[in-house]
Amino acid sequence: MANSLFEEKLNSDGFLVTTEIGPPKGADVSEMVHHIDLLKDKVDAINVTDHQSSVMRFPSLGGCLLVKERGGEPIIQITCRDRNRLALQADLLLAYSRDIKNVLCLTGDSVDVGDHKEAKPVFDLDSVQLLKTAREMESGKDMAGNELKGVPQFCLGASVHPEADFIEPQLVKFEKKVIAGAQFFQTQGIFDLENLRRFMQYASQFNVKILAGIIVLASARMARYMNDNVPGIIVSQAIIDELANVEKGKGLQKGIEIASRFIKTIREENLCHGVHIMAVGNEGIVPDILEAA
Amino acid sequence: MIVAEQKPMEEIRRVIAPYERVLLLGCGTCMTVCGAGGEREVSFLNSALRVAQAKSSDGIHNFSEYTVKRQCDFEFLDSLADKVNEVDAILSLGCGIGVQVVAERFPDIPVLPGVNTSFMGMAKEWGVWDERCAACGDCRLAETAGICPITRCTKGILNGPCAGTKNGKCEANKDMDCAWILIYKRLERLQQLDKMRRYYPPRNFRVIPRPRRIVMKADVEPGEDNG
Numbered sequence: 346m347a348n349s350l351f352e353e354k355l356n357s358d359g360f361l362v363t364t365e366i367g368p369p370k371g372a373d374v375s376e377m378v379h380h381i382d383l384l385k386d387k388v389d390a391i392n393v394t395d396h397q398s399s400v401m402r403f404p405s406l407g408g409c410l411l412v413k414e415r416g417g418e419p420i421i422q423i424t425c426r427d428r429n430r431l432a433l434q435a436d437l438l439l440a441y442s443r444d445i446k447n448v449l450c451l452t453g454d455s456v457d458v459g460d461h462k463e464a465k466p467v468f469d470l471d472s473v474q475l476l477k478t479a480r481e482m483e484s485g486k487d488m489a490g491n492e493l494k495g496v497p498q499f500c501l502g503a504s505v506h507p508e509a510d511f512i513e514p515q516l517v518k519f520e521k522k523v524i525a526g527a528q529f530f531q532t533q534g535i536f537d538l539e540n541l542r543r544f545m546q547y548a549s550q551f552n553v554k555i556l557a558g559i560i561v562l563a564s565a566r567m568a569r570y571m572n573d574n575v576p577g578i579i580v581s582q583a584i585i586d587e588l589a590n591v592e593k594g595k596g597l598q599k600g601i602e603i604a605s606r607f608i609k610t611i612r613e614e615n616l617c618h619g620v621h622i623m624a625v626g627n628e629g630i631v632p633d634i635l636e637a638a
Numbered sequence: 639m640i641v642a643e644q645k646p647m648e649e650i651r652r653v654i655a656p657y658e659r660v661l662l663l664g665c666g667t668c669m670t671v672c673g674a675g676g677e678r679e680v681s682f683l684n685s686a687l688r689v690a691q692a693k694s695s696d697g698i699h700n701f702s703e704y705t706v707k708r709q710c711d712f713e714f715l716d717s718l719a720d721k722v723n724e725v726d727a728i729l730s731l732g733c734g735i736g737v738q739v740v741a742e743r744f745p746d747i748p749v750l751p752g753v754n755t756s757f758m759g760m761a762k763e764w765g766v767w768d769e770r771c772a773a774c775g776d777c778r779l780a781e782t783a784g785i786c787p788i789t790r791c792t793k794g795i796l797n798g799p800c801a802g803t804k805n806g807k808c809e810a811n812k813d814m815d816c817a818w819i820l821i822y823k824r825l826e827r828l829q830q831l832d833k834m835r836r837y838y839p840p841r842n843f844r845v846i847p848r849p850r851r852i853v854m855k856a857d858v859e860p861g862e863d864n865g
Contacts, residue, residue, distance in 0.1 A: 452800050455793060455802065455808075455809050457810035457811065458810065466793065471796060474796075514798055514799050521797055576804075
């Protein structure tokens, strides 16, 4: 039996669509709630990011509770950057107790790329160890081997970087994540479908679902900025050129067009099992992308 | 060896401000090698402090200088005993260990740090020092081709690179090599990539609880101060 609606969909043959919401910097959640309402019926699940790029924000768990409240299907993102193993296990228990069972297990960005550069980086666990920890908790024990009263069950995901410029070690880690218990993968942004094709030749031997990460770019400048400053993003020159060749003010429209084209190709050519749309600050346009695709 | 940097002049002047007679105490071991607090640096600092004092015309300090072979060992501090009686404070250019050993040996005199102790490392080239060991107490270098991920990966993760690596560099610092790319390449060269495919469990931070102490297993004589 599936642990969540999303897991049920993972187990079916349908094309999966997820997206993500970045919580606000501050306690005003009205815009996030607006985005949740806009997206919850158009996608299979909504990720809520966990201090994305190490910038302090409203927490993922809080955002997931709001997704639940509004009738959506949340995927909590848990990174190892800010919490040691006690806090990570506690958050897993809290999430489960509030019916948040889809968990994306991430190592987390370095604090050096964020807005609290003097913070103590924790990284008591890494993403592979976090996946394994969640699976161990499902067997009724915490990491110290103590018995849990009330045993959680999760639908676990992880990330993978098919466009890494040195792919072999990333594939080794991908396989470790599969063995540790990941059921689905939401990839880092894909900007060259050849990379996705090549990755899937390798990844299709494993019984996991791969959702290709689609980042919606709003300008060539944004693309170049992300290449220089955002971990795990390599926007191809072809895409940068395409964005650079549009009239001023039409960048986002072009970005939507590119994202829609990618999704359409992935779906039509059956390149992988679904897409994960990251609109980075433009969450409101996700329905347009889906419509165009 | 231990690598440190001398504190900024302003900070040094601020901490010694209350004391008239100050002994500048160098260390002949690591601090000499890394150029933060050997005999040469003590002499330079002495001159610099005198010049700064003359310029600011608040000349109350009386500086003396001395360098011991090692500040982190009681046996090398005996020669200091007479000098200590003649000063109001010691500015130690030893590492954080040196400062504390001197303070423990001379309980009646303030001992102030003159350097920021940074890490354990090696001289990569002249004037460039790189961190190499985190003294984690659970060495895994056999599994990582002699390259330490705990020290050299900014996240200290154990199961392979994160997705932030680009051009072989680290997401936290584009000038720094990604430790996991180095490990992968060296394991490949040694035909030991199976070590990379293995799962490594979370670290045991209790290998030796803090503050850490190692007691030699054999031939140990209990001393009064050893607890």
